[in-house]
Amino acid sequence: VCVCVCVCVCVCVCVCVWAVCAMCGCGRDDFQEELVIRPLHSGDIYASFQFRTVWDTDFMGGKKVSHYRLFPKSLGQVISKFSVRELHISFTQGYWRTMQWGQPFLPSPPGAELWVWFQDTVTDVDGTWKELTNVLSGIFCASLNFIDSTNTVQPSASFKPLGIGNVTDHRFLRYATLPREIVCTENLTPWKKLLPCGSKAGLAVLMKSEKLFHSSFHSQAVHIRPVCQDWQCKSTSWELRQTLNVVFDLHSSGQGKREWSLFKMFSRTLTEACPLASSSKIYIDVTDNPQGEQFELSPATPLLSQAVVLGDRRTYSVYDLTQQATFGSMRSLNMLLRWKSSDGECDMMRPLLHGERYVAGYGLQTGEIHTLMYNHHPYRAFPVLLLDTVPWYLRLYIHTLTVTSKGKDNKPSYIHYQPSKDRVRPHLLEMLVQLPPNSVTEVTVQFERALLKWTEYTPDPNHGFYVGSSVVSALVPSVVAMDTNSTQERPLFSSFFPSKEESSYFVRIYTEPLLVNLPTPDFSMPYNVICLTCTVVAVGYGSLYNLLTRTFQVEEPSPGLAKRLANIIRKMRGVPPL
Amino acid sequence: MPRDKAGQFFGSGHTNNWAVTCTSQFWFNYRHVANTLSVYRSVKRLGIPDSHIVLMLADDMACNHRNPKPATVFSHKNMELNVYGDDVEVDYRGYEVTVENFLRVLTGRLPPSTPRSKRLLSDDRSNILIYLTGHGGNGFLKFQDSEEISNVELADAFEQMWQKRRYNELLFIIDTCQGASMYERFYSPNLMALASSQVGEDSLSHQPDLAIGVHLMDRYTFYLLEFLEDIHPASTTNMNDLFKVCPKSQCVSTPGHRTDLFLRDPGSVLITDFFGSVRKVEITMETINLTSPVEQVEDK
Numbered sequence: 001v002c003v004c005v006c007v008c009v010c011v012c013v014c015v016c017v018w019a020v021c022a023m024c025g026c027g028r029d030d031f032q033e034e035l036v037i038r039p040l041h042s043g044d045i046y047a048s049f050q051f052r053t054v055w056d057t058d059f060m061g062g063k064k065v066s067h068y069r070l071f072p073k074s075l076g077q078v079i080s081k082f083s084v085r086e087l088h089i090s091f092t093q094g095y096w097r098t099m100q101w102g103q104p105f106l107p108s109p110p111g112a113e114l115w116v117w118f119q120d121t122v123t124d125v126d127g128t129w130k131e132l133t134n135v136l137s138g139i140f141c142a143s144l145n146f147i148d149s150t151n152t153v154q155p156s157a158s159f160k161p162l163g164i165g166n167v168t169d170h171r172f173l174r175y176a177t178l179p180r181e182i183v184c185t186e187n188l189t190p191w192k193k194l195l196p197c198g199s200k201a202g203l204a205v206l207m208k209s210e211k212l213f214h215s216s217f218h219s220q221a222v223h224i225r226p227v228c229q230d231w232q233c234k235s236t237s238w239e240l241r242q243t244l245n246v247v248f249d250l251h252s253s254g255q256g257k258r259e260w261s262l263f264k265m266f267s268r269t270l271t272e273a274c275p276l277a278s279s280s281k282i283y284i285d286v287t288d289n290p291q292g293e294q295f296e297l298s299p300a301t302p303l304l305s306q307a308v309v310l311g312d313r314r315t316y317s318v319y320d321l322t323q324q325a326t327f328g329s330m331r332s333l334n335m336l337l338r339w340k341s342s343d344g345e346c347d348m349m350r351p352l353l354h355g356e357r358y359v360a361g362y363g364l365q366t367g368e369i370h371t372l373m374y375n376h377h378p379y380r381a382f383p384v385l386l387l388d389t390v391p392w393y394l395r396l397y398i399h400t401l402t403v404t405s406k407g408k409d410n411k412p413s414y415i416h417y418q419p420s421k422d423r424v425r426p427h428l429l430e431m432l433v434q435l436p437p438n439s440v441t442e443v444t445v446q447f448e449r450a451l452l453k454w455t456e457y458t459p460d461p462n463h464g465f466y467v468g469s470s471v472v473s474a475l476v477p478s479v480v481a482m483d484t485n486s487t488q489e490r491p492l493f494s495s496f497f498p499s500k501e502e503s504s505y506f507v508r509i510y511t512e513p514l515l516v517n518l519p520t521p522d523f524s525m526p527y528n529v530i531c532l533t534c535t536v537v538a539v540g541y542g543s544l545y546n547l548l549t550r551t552f553q554v555e556e557p558s559p560g561l562a563k564r565l566a567n568i569i570r571k572m573r574g575v576p577p578l
Numbered sequence: 579m580p581r582d583k584a585g586q587f588f589g590s591g592h593t594n595n596w597a598v599t600c601t602s603q604f605w606f607n608y609r610h611v612a613n614t615l616s617v618y619r620s621v622k623r624l625g626i627p628d629s630h631i632v633l634m635l636a637d638d639m640a641c642n643h644r645n646p647k648p649a650t651v652f653s654h655k656n657m658e659l660n661v662y663g664d665d666v667e668v669d670y671r672g673y674e675v676t677v678e679n680f681l682r683v684l685t686g687r688l689p690p691s692t693p694r695s696k697r698l699l700s701d702d703r704s705n706i707l708i709y710l711t712g713h714g715g716n717g718f719l720k721f722q723d724s725e726e727i728s729n730v731e732l733a734d735a736f737e738q739m740w741q742k743r744r745y746n747e748l749l750f751i752i753d754t755c756q757g758a759s760m761y762e763r764f765y766s767p768n769l770m771a772l773a774s775s776q777v778g779e780d781s782l783s784h785q786p787d788l789a790i791g792v793h794l795m796d797r798y799t800f801y802l803l804e805f806l807e808d809i810h811p812a813s814t815t816n817m818n819d820l821f822k823v824c825p826k827s828q829c830v831s832t833p834g835h836r837t838d839l840f841l842r843d844p845g846s847v848l849i850t851d852f853f854g855s856v857r858k859v860e861i862t863m864e865t866i867n868l869t870s871p872v873e874q875v876e877d878k
Contacts, residue, residue, distance in 0.1 A: 093641065131691045138693020141667050143674050184641035185649050186668040209664055213641050213649040458673060459603060459724040523724070 202274025311478025
């Protein structure tokens with residue numbers, strides 16, 4: 001009876017709240033979901049999910065927001081409590097291989113990365129940052145509480161806000177990475193729970209952890225930022241984007257056969273779109289397959305879409321899940337891409353910007369960090385912003401910093417360096433470097449390894465210590481602008497200057513994280529020393545003590561049997577013994 | 579009458595349930611993580627929600643690069659039961675699993691910025707289940723391969739919990755070598771303890787799997803999991819049946835238990851008192867009028 005009453009009360013309250021909301025016009029919210037599938041030239045396949053919730057509300061206005069519908073309440077409370085303007089957090093397993101796979105839609109470094117822009121009303125940014133990382137570690141089941149002043153930096157030029165807003169004072173920006181952070185189902189579970197439909201309907205039913213983590217690359221991220229409501233931008237809405245990028249390997253997930261389907265990738269098919277979504281679409285990249293000569297896509301779809309993405313004009317086949325017809329008579333959608341022949345693959349266009357990083361040197365005292373940046377554009381030079389965060393226990397010698405391109409010195413036009421302080425903050429190095437066309441630029445700096453205090457070592461210190469990825473941010477000239485094909489009919493007045501919207505695009509590249517061995521003491525030595533010392537003390541001192549304190553007495557050996565009998569007889573006679 | 583039934587419902591004296599589990603590091607200790615996850619799975623199946631479970635895993639086995647089947651942890655080599663599941667929430671992982679954090683979780687003395695999911699928010703009406711597994715010896719349990727917790731520290735932590743009224747009844751299960759030594763020093767009331775082996779005995783693992791390359795589970799927890807799979811939320815099995823799990827013929831070691839500090843008779847204690855969950859229900863006899871319109875209150 002009581003349970004029934006509770007349920008009735010709940011239902012009635014819900015209905016009333018919805019009615020109230022509709023009457024007073026609380027902000028509209030909108031949810032869209034999308035999946036992009038891009039076959040890669042190496043035979044692997046890249047799937048990128050994006051879930052976008054836009055809510056016309058104001059977390060900062062002072063009015064407490066309490067009616068949450070599509071926007072997750074846990075994140076809304078985080079934004080209002082910590083006065084967050086922008087929040088970007090990503091969890092990645094694996095490293096993105098730019099040279100084999102091209103550019104990702106949303107790049108992320110291995111491990112966990114968190115960068116936050118706070119509002120300018122925050123007085124104690126460091127304290128708020130510490131509390132925010134603890135709260136996020138509870139929400140995402142990750143050890144983000146290990147983010148502290150020793151791995152947090154304040155970049156001065158990289159990581160400009162991605163949303164609107166006129167605050168550009170970098171005092172309100174904090175950036176930290178945890179390269180060692182593991183990503184597993186326990187991070188995916190709370191991430192899925194933030195979606196309006198959860199993992200019950202729509203594209204999120206495809207997210208099964210057994211398939212997603214059996215991949216070459218897996219990255220999930222949450223991005224929150226304010227965006228304009230309309231083109232006049234008189235008021236702002238809050239946008240939440242949850243993205244999940246995964247690359248399935250041809251041999252481990254594909255069993256060597258170049259044939260991909262939704263069922264093969266995710267062990268599920270789609271049966272419906274999320275009912276709360278205003279748009280639910282799947283895009284398959286068919287740019288390399290205009291007449292269907294490379295692979296065959298089934299079921300066929302009439303919808304096509306073209307977009308300039310990452311500087312390149314791509315064509316996509318579109319499946320609209322909000323249309324019942326997409327699911328066909330079987331009420332389930334399982335797209336199949338079957339490759340026709342294994343030969344005749346055209347080469348992928350080389351990505352224009354690429355980065356690498358490694359540690360050189362030998363021994364456990366010194367070393368050298370080398371960062372290489374490749375510019376593959378045939379004739380255009382462009383500037384890149386390099387951000388390096390090195391932990392304090394690798395003591396950089398900044399006077400040995402050299403930047404060389406094509407063998408010659410390349411002086412950066414802007415350098416911002418903040419030296420580290422032992423156990424307080426890491427090194428921060430930001431440089432604006434001009435990369436000459438078709439060249440490799442090498443940045444080298446020498447360092448010395450520090451000896452940590454014995455309590456500061458991790459339980460497995462012989463694994464090594466991680467150094468976070470370098471971040472290379474640039475505006476790269478786009479491939480579309482490279483098209484000097486003059487056969488296209490264009491009036492002369494429009495073709496003198498390169499057209500603005502397609503001339504360059506923003507790219508952020510993350511290099512590999514480094515694994516560095518520090519001089520590690522032998523932790524079994526205290527036990528060995530105690531045993532050895534106690535043995536020496538016991539044997540040495542004990543023997544000496546005995547020698548000094550013992551007295552020696554001479555003892556007569558006992559006489560034979562005949563003599564003893566004779567002594568007894570003599571005693572009886574009263575005569576002294578023998 | 580419904581009111582009488584409600585009284586019986588609250589007869590055991592507790593209103594909510596909590597569980598804490600713990601384990602050890604490195605790939606070759608896969609079986610310890612499998613042990614912990616199987617207890618976690620049983621406890622979730624019998625009704626305790628994630629918000630009431632503090633799960634501590636010292637290393638990642640499921641997404642470890644040595645795991646041939648990522649995102650899975652199996653309890654048996656027939657690979658039927660993935661104890662990791664699809665809906666797991668780990669509260670303390672990796673380097674966060676330390677003796678200090680474990681004791682702080684038990685006693686509640688955590689830094690103020692610790693999120694709720696990492697706290698043991700029990701009160702004096704809570705029944706707590708604590709399950710520890712790993713490598714142990716006579717009087718200690720190893721954490722992370724670099725530090726130990728002794729039985730004296732554990733007993734003192736439980737006494738602190740008793741004095742701060744942080745539990746109603748506590749069930750302590752330990753699956754390590756010489757596990758019985760860990761509950762020898764308990765002195766607080768309302769504690770019941772089970773161990774997989776006596777002092778001087780080793781707890782053995784169940785069986786290896788050639789594909790994964792390590793032992794999958796320990797014997798005691800394997801038979802405990804088998805026993806718990808038969809329990810459902812309304813089952814009336816009591817603690818005496820739990821004491822009989824894994825006799826010497828199956829376990830090779832002799833499981834032990836300690837009930838002298840427990841006030842109730844173990845035969846009257848249901849398994850679901852600790853492994854299941856009680857939801858707090860408030861019965862009201864008054865009627866609520868829902869016909870009048872709800873007014874929106876303006877914030878000043």
